[in-house]
Amino acid sequence: MSLSPAEIWDRLRQRARQVLPEQAYRAWLEPTEAIGLDDNTLLVGASDQFTADWNESKHADLLATFAPVALGHPIKIRFKVHQERLGRVQMDMFVAPPPVAVSTAPIVQQPRISTPLNPRYTFDQFVIGKSNDVAAAAAQAAAQAPGKVYNPLFIYGETGLGKTHLMQGIAHELLRRTPTLRLAYVGTEQFTNEFIGAIQAGAMGDFRRRFREIDLLLVDDVQFLKGKESTQEEFFHTFNAIYEAGRQIVLTSDRPPKEIPGLESRLVSRFEWGMVANIDSPDLEHRIAILKKKASLDHLELTIPDEVIEFIAQHVKSSVRELEGSIIKLLAYASLKHRDISVDLAREALRDKLRAGSSSDFPDVPPTTITVATIQQVVAREWGVTPDGLRSKTRTKQLTVPRQIAMYLCRELLALQLVEIGNAFGGRDHSTVIHSLDRVADEMNGDPAFTERVLKIRGMLESLRTTGQLGS
Incomplete structure (x- = not known):
């Protein structure tokens, strides 16, 4: 697919808009336009020499890094002045534009306390599967009737x-x-930093007006409220003010409200008033759909064959972000090597991302002998219980402690996702696994004897990588 210079420039500028401050984008890149393609260099016209020089020094290299993903191949960017503009006074971009007709209606300023929204993070670009369908439906319902249903909406799940x-x-x-x-x-x-700044500046009244008189409150990573008593107090009153006014609140976290340590019970209660929805890791079919959606959005359908997409989906299972990162890395690698994208190239480019459990695709990588079953066997024998007991629903202390340690070692040694660990231990949910990991980490920080015992088991398991057998 051959793109015109204008189409190439539009794709690169849209990428830049996602990472540059909006004001910088509008001042320096928005007024420019593509004027030609010379070999592998895109020529971009600027209004004056100052603007061309500034963009050349500040933005040309950044824009070039977007090319492998946005276009499927590298390209250089060069800024120059339009020929018809050479006679103009320099820096005319700072001259006020001629007046235009405007409405006589008063302009309502839109209060924002916000980091920039990602233009790609819209509903139509979200790929729905069974791992996220409930959360997606709840989000769409909240958007259709803000403050009426699912308020607050609390979405939790692992990063990415x-x-x-x-x-x-x-x-x-x-x-x-x-x-x-x-x-x-x-x-x-x-939120915490602005709260502290308001206290220091004696501006709490302004802080409270800004946060409590809004229509939509979105707060990411509320698990970081743990242990911050004054911030929790302020957030509690902010939450109440917005909720009682019938306005929408949306929160995200890496775990459900009840599993956030150090969170006041009254906040836990309020976070559960509306809808608590979980997002799990996508299954194979969902991962393929996500990759195909990304390829379509970036116009890469003809660049990345279906068999490569399926190969990546089979081996990269950790998160959507990891999937997208794999595509970016593969495109950059193919560009540097000047090779067409194939399964063999993907295997070569993504070796560090591919899971240890998929070693059959890599004949030169020795297979590991450590498995979930092996970890369960070793831990069970150390604690005098059975592997079946670790996988059972029984919650006695005799089984709970070794079960938690086995989960911890599965995470540490096999880098399994929480849902995979939960499934391997009797179908336990995401929050139970998080609690187990946190409990073992806390015990290891405070109990040297416990730590020594866990490290001894870990050493035994790691020795299997080289010996391939378990000592008696």
């Missing part, structure tokens, strides 16, 4: 599975219908 995408999808949908929407989209750390 789409929580933030759904959260921003709600914002995009509501802003599309109501451009004057008062929006606050922040991470917990930003």
Whole structure:
């Protein structure tokens, strides 16, 4: 597929808009236009020499890094002044434009306490599967009737599975219908930092007005509220003010409310008032659909064969973000090597991302002898219980401690996802696995004897990588 210079430039500029401050994008890149393609160099016209020089030094290299993904091949960017503009006074971009007719209606400023929304994080670009269908349906319902259903909406799951995408999808949908929407989209750390700054500046009244008089509150990673008593107190009152006004609240976390350590019970209760929805890791078919959607969005259907997409989906299982990162790395690798994309090239480029359990695809990589069953066997024998007991539903202390240690070692040695660990131990849910991992980590920090015992088992298991057998 051959693209015109204007189409190439449009793709690269859209990429730049996602990473540059909006003001910088509008000032320096928006007024430019593609004027030609010379061999493998895109010529971009600027209004004056100052603008061309600035873009050349500040943005040319950045824009070039987007090319392998946006275009499927590398390209250089060169800025120059339009020939018809050479006679103009330099820096005319700073001259006020001629007046245009405007509406006499008062302009309503749109209050924003927000990091920029990702233009790709919309509902129509979210791929729905059985691992996220409940969360997606709840997000769409909240966007259709904000403050009426699923308020608050609490979405939890591991990093990179789409929580933030759904959260921003709600914002995009509501802003599309109501451009004057008062929006606050922040991470917990930003809320905390602004709260501290307001205390130091004696500006708590302004802080509270800004956060409590908005229509949509979006807060990412609320698990970081743990242990911050004053911030939790302020967030509690902010939550109440917005909720009682019938406005929408959306929260995300890596675990459900009850599993967030150090979170006040009154906040846990409020977070559970509406809808708590989980996002799990996508299955194979879902991963293939996600990769095909990304290829379509980036116009890479003809660049990445279906068998390569299926190969990546079979081996990269950790998160949606990891899947997308694999595509980017593969495109860059193919560009550097000047080779067409194939399964063999993907195997070569993504070796570090492919799971140890898929070693049959790599004949030069020795297979590991450590498996979940092996870990369960070793831990069970050390604690004098049975592997079946670790997989059972029984919750006696005799089984709970070794079960938690076995889960911890599965995470440490096999890098399994939480849902995979839960399935291997009797179908336990995401939150139970998180609790087990946290409990073992806490015990190891405070109990040297416990730590020594866990490390001894870990050493025995790691020795299997070289000896291939378990000592008696």
